[in-house]
Amino acid sequence: MKIFKVERTLVSTNRIASLEHKPLLVLTEKPGGTPMVAVDPIGCMPGDWVLCVGSSAARDASGIKGYPSDLTIVGIIDKWEGLSDGDSSS
Numbered sequence: 001m002k003i004f005k006v007e008r009t010l011v012s013t014n015r016i017a018s019l020e021h022k023p024l025l026v027l028t029e030k031p032g033g034t035p036m037v038a039v040d041p042i043g044c045m046p047g048d049w050v051l052c053v054g055s056s057a058a059r060d061a062s063g064i065k066g067y068p069s070d071l072t073i074v075g076i077i078d079k080w081e082g083l084s085d086g087d088s089s090s
Contacts, residue, residue, distance in 0.1 A: 038050075041061070
């Protein structure tokens with residue numbers, strides 16, 4: 001698992017059918033870091049710190065075995081003292 005911060009929602013109106021209508025979010029590991037796109041099956045908001053899984057675990061966590069994801073959010077962090085931006089709450 002990795003920790004990311006939710007930056008914003010990604011709007012994609014054209015999708016393959018197996019992506020369904022699950023929300024997609026743009027995440028970063030650190031300020032100014034490379035943006036990643038993750039499937040959000042739990043309902044996160046911009047600014048949330050989240051736990052994510054990748055590879056086959058990401059497909060399993062989406063709730064559909066054959067789901068085409070390589071990064072899925074599996075939890076929202078309520079409090080974490082190690083945040084790099086000095087904020088200790090979500």
